Amino acid sequence: MTVKKIAVIPGDGIGLEVTKEAVKVMKKVAANHGMQLELEEQPVGGTAYDLTGTPLPEATLQACKNADAVLLGAVGGTKWESLDFSVRPERALLGLRSELGLYANLRPAQIYGDLIDASTLKKEIVEGANIMVVRELTGGIYFGQPRGVEIRNGERVGINTLVYSESEIRRIAKVGFETAQKRSKKLTSVDKANVLEATELWRDVVIEVSKDYPDVSLNHMYVDNATMQLIRAPKQFDTIVTTNMFGDILSDGAAMLTGSIGMLPSASIGGKIGLYEPVHGSAPDIAGKDLANPLATILSVGMMFRYSFDLAEAEEAIQKAVITVLDQYRTGDIMSDGKKQIGCVEMGEQVLKHL
Numbered sequence: 001m002t003v004k005k006i007a008v009i010p011g012d013g014i015g016l017e018v019t020k021e022a023v024k025v026m027k028k029v030a031a032n033h034g035m036q037l038e039l040e041e042q043p044v045g046g047t048a049y050d051l052t053g054t055p056l057p058e059a060t061l062q063a064c065k066n067a068d069a070v071l072l073g074a075v076g077g078t079k080w081e082s083l084d085f086s087v088r089p090e091r092a093l094l095g096l097r098s099e100l101g102l103y104a105n106l107r108p109a110q111i112y113g114d115l116i117d118a119s120t121l122k123k124e125i126v127e128g129a130n131i132m133v134v135r136e137l138t139g140g141i142y143f144g145q146p147r148g149v150e151i152r153n154g155e156r157v158g159i160n161t162l163v164y165s166e167s168e169i170r171r172i173a174k175v176g177f178e179t180a181q182k183r184s185k186k187l188t189s190v191d192k193a194n195v196l197e198a199t200e201l202w203r204d205v206v207i208e209v210s211k212d213y214p215d216v217s218l219n220h221m222y223v224d225n226a227t228m229q230l231i232r233a234p235k236q237f238d239t240i241v242t243t244n245m246f247g248d249i250l251s252d253g254a255a256m257l258t259g260s261i262g263m264l265p266s267a268s269i270g271g272k273i274g275l276y277e278p279v280h281g282s283a284p285d286i287a288g289k290d291l292a293n294p295l296a297t298i299l300s301v302g303m304m305f306r307y308s309f310d311l312a313e314a315e316e317a318i319q320k321a322v323i324t325v326l327d328q329y330r331t332g333d334i335m336s337d338g339k340k341q342i343g344c345v346e347m348g349e350q351v352l353k354h355l
């Protein structure tokens with residue numbers, strides 16, 4: 001029997017609640033696919049800061065490094081907002097990304113079942129849309145040097161630098177092509193090559209990499225046009241690969257086509273170990289009340305099976321169970337007429353029942 005080690009780091013707020021439900025689902029799906037799991041749970045974020053004085057304790061980092069995959073809930077909360085930036089809960093995320101070499105962030109935007117009514121767009125525009133945004137995660141303008149605010153000619157000047165090396169572009173482009181290969185073999189590379197030299201290089205390198213993937217059809221789009229097209233006709237997209245900042249913005253835009261933050265999973269990959277987490281935060285406003293929607297985290301477990309364990313059918317089983325459950329049951333964030341409102345724990349139980 002295959003044995004896989006999973007580091008479970010629930011974090012803060014609703015992270016604790018949604019992870020508990022996702023772990024139950026993970027165990028059941030693993031058992032259904034002849035896989036044995038060894039779980040190690042460790043604190044991260046504000047919870048870890050309270051216990052150890054740091055949001056990413058060494059023991060947590062080691063557990064993640066020793067694992068085959070990591071499941072993260074969410075970090076942050078009002079309680080820790082006044083802490084120094086260096087020990088804020090959110091710092092743990094940056095630490096984990098760089099320590100685990102997670103340079104690619106995969107964010108699917110897909111509508112499950114009749115949740116289509118939760119979208120703010122017209123049904124005919126979004127129905128059937130299924131987009132994967134592959135965002136570069138450890139380079140570009142969020143990390144480039146020089147950066148900062150300085151005085152020039154007697155006034156403050158803010159500086160950030162957009163910088164991408166050929167090798168950084170090549171590795172994320174490969175993730176883009178390989179992701180597209182597993183989907184409908186269509187890749188859109190988003191840049192601003194008409195204005196930014198760094199993304200002119202981006203386009204050149206993506207074209208070079210495309211020679212190794214003749215089965216994937218590639219097109220290029222400027223980011224401003226891509227934003228318009230995403231809202232005008234989202235079904236033209238399958239896989240999008242783009243820079244850190246453009247991906248940050250476009251993935252939120254694409255995700256909102258689906259209407260609810262409680263439904264959005266994500267995967268961060270690139271190194272040996274993948275990290276899986278819901279897109280939402282710790283939601284302090286509903287934490288501890290059994291109101292959170294655990295489906296984003298449960299769907300993140302699905303991505304873990306596909307991307308870390310190469311078990312696409314396990315992800316499909318989870319997605320199918322989620323669609324079946326949504327037919328009758330909803331958490332408060334996605335509630336609509338004719339459905340039964342349930343809490344976080346019962347939503348987890350319902351998904352389990354259908355696996």
Ligand code: NAD
Pocket residue numbers: 014018073074075076077078090093261262277278279280281282283284285286291292293294296333
């Ligand atoms: P949030 O995503 O936590 O919440 C935004 C809104 O969506 C809230 O009204 C919340 O109740 C609702 N919501 C979020 N997830 C939900 C779910 N699963 N079910 C039902 N409703 C849900 O964003 P925020 O309020 O801006 O941030 C709260 C804290 O989370 C902050 O400390 C922030 O820094 C942190 N945060 C962490 C992450 C992460 O861990 N990756 C991501 C975003 C924000």
